[in-house]
Amino acid sequence: MPLTLKDGSPGLLAQGKFGEACKALPQYDLSGVEDSELLSALYRDYTFVASAYLLEPCDILYRKTGDYGLGRDVLPKNIAVPLVQVAEKIGAKPFMEYALSYALYNYRRIDKSKGLVWGNLELIRPFSGDPSELGFIISHVTMVSHSGELVKNTIRTLEASSKHNRAQFNEALSNVVMTYDKINREMDTMWARSLPADYLKFRTFIMGTKNQPMFPKGVLYEGVSDTPMFHRGESGANDSMVPMGDNLLQLTERMPSNPLTAVLKDFRTYRPHNHAEFLEYVEDKARQAKVREFAEQEPNSAAIYLAAVDQIRDFRNRHWSFTKEYIIKYTKHPLATVLSTMEEVGAKIDETQLTKENKTLVDTLTRRAEAQNRVLAREVALLRNEIKDQDKV
Numbered sequence: 001m002p003l004t005l006k007d008g009s010p011g012l013l014a015q016g017k018f019g020e021a022c023k024a025l026p027q028y029d030l031s032g033v034e035d036s037e038l039l040s041a042l043y044r045d046y047t048f049v050a051s052a053y054l055l056e057p058c059d060i061l062y063r064k065t066g067d068y069g070l071g072r073d074v075l076p077k078n079i080a081v082p083l084v085q086v087a088e089k090i091g092a093k094p095f096m097e098y099a100l101s102y103a104l105y106n107y108r109r110i111d112k113s114k115g116l117v118w119g120n121l122e123l124i125r126p127f128s129g130d131p132s133e134l135g136f137i138i139s140h141v142t143m144v145s146h147s148g149e150l151v152k153n154t155i156r157t158l159e160a161s162s163k164h165n166r167a168q169f170n171e172a173l174s175n176v177v178m179t180y181d182k183i184n185r186e187m188d189t190m191w192a193r194s195l196p197a198d199y200l201k202f203r204t205f206i207m208g209t210k211n212q213p214m215f216p217k218g219v220l221y222e223g224v225s226d227t228p229m230f231h232r233g234e235s236g237a238n239d240s241m242v243p244m245g246d247n248l249l250q251l252t253e254r255m256p257s258n259p260l261t262a263v264l265k266d267f268r269t270y271r272p273h274n275h276a277e278f279l280e281y282v283e284d285k286a287r288q289a290k291v292r293e294f295a296e297q298e299p300n301s302a303a304i305y306l307a308a309v310d311q312i313r314d315f316r317n318r319h320w321s322f323t324k325e326y327i328i329k330y331t332k333h334p335l336a337t338v339l340s341t342m343e344e345v346g347a348k349i350d351e352t353q354l355t356k357e358n359k360t361l362v363d364t365l366t367r368r369a370e371a372q373n374r375v376l377a378r379e380v381a382l383l384r385n386e387i388k389d390q391d392k393v
């Protein structure tokens, strides 16, 4: 299927022969499959087939002219019916997802005795077969490999805040900071593992069918329903690590109410159910336990809180650079919210009560947030002027 096969020769997608080849695929009845690993593998593979089938014409046109044109708007029943069967069984949407298809269920360890680290992970399914697609996907996986620590210390921070246990709060939140630092350093390797110039070669296939000019009428799933369906594309926006930080640090409730925030909320429905439930739990619990208020009551806790928000800033800032370099789009608001939270919390801290170390930390972080807020405002103004038609990019 991929554009380039492992031996370097062109695959069906490169030759525009994939759609035709799909006709030979029997319509399997998967209603009897119960094994969860098999269901996950089938879900991943059918979503790859569906996206490749629907978007093949867009990819061909994009390679020729730089325009996407229209995708196929009917998914044949030999793909649609089994896809819907497995999607229902695992409680997912019948379309490619970030966690359950493209990224987090799409790698295997080369040496089973070694960890989830770069060099020990290979990709199961690609669209392009380009090393940059492998780099793109595997970088998400190696970042997410730290999420166990993140979840553990998030829970401990919430507990400590509810029980007003200052020592545990400071220790657990410091661990959250350290873990985000590892994740951010891992993210920084994206530049070398996945080249910006290659991104658009595989991006077409991860696009969605909702609010997308290529699918003005959505997609009809033959043999499933007479009503067309609309789904968002797969995106790191469905990852749970940073939204968990947003929720823990009570940043989510401060997101401005605008179309971008609405889209971010819609992305939440494209997560595995257990991720979505956990994120909701963290958001509610952080509000009840008043995490930010508890942190602000004691200068050293406030400094650690600030360092945690700074990690979210670091992620969004790098991500903003990604979006500028790999594709140009606006992600202004989440970063702006983080920056203004940092400025506000920083301004409230009574510096006379800080340890010498934390005073330097607070000074550095608040100064950087102020400067970055100014740069961001300038960049967004510039981009708004330069890119009138940015939704098409």
Ligand code: HEM
Pocket (backbone or CB within 6 Å): 139, 140, 143, 187, 190, 194, 199, 234, 235, 236, 237, 238, 239, 242, 243, 264, 316, 319, 322, 323, 326, 327, 329, 331, 334, 335
């Ligand atoms: C080359 C790398 C990347 C590019 C080009 C990229 C691109 C994008 C784009 C275009 C969006 C807007 C929503 C959409 O259209 O899907 C987005 C959102 C998002 N992405 Fe990425 N992304 C990259 C890497 C990552 C990584 C590694 C993560 C974390 C695992 C991530 C997490 C997010 C999150 C959380 C959002 C929602 C916006 C926010 O909360 O700030 N992205 N990304």
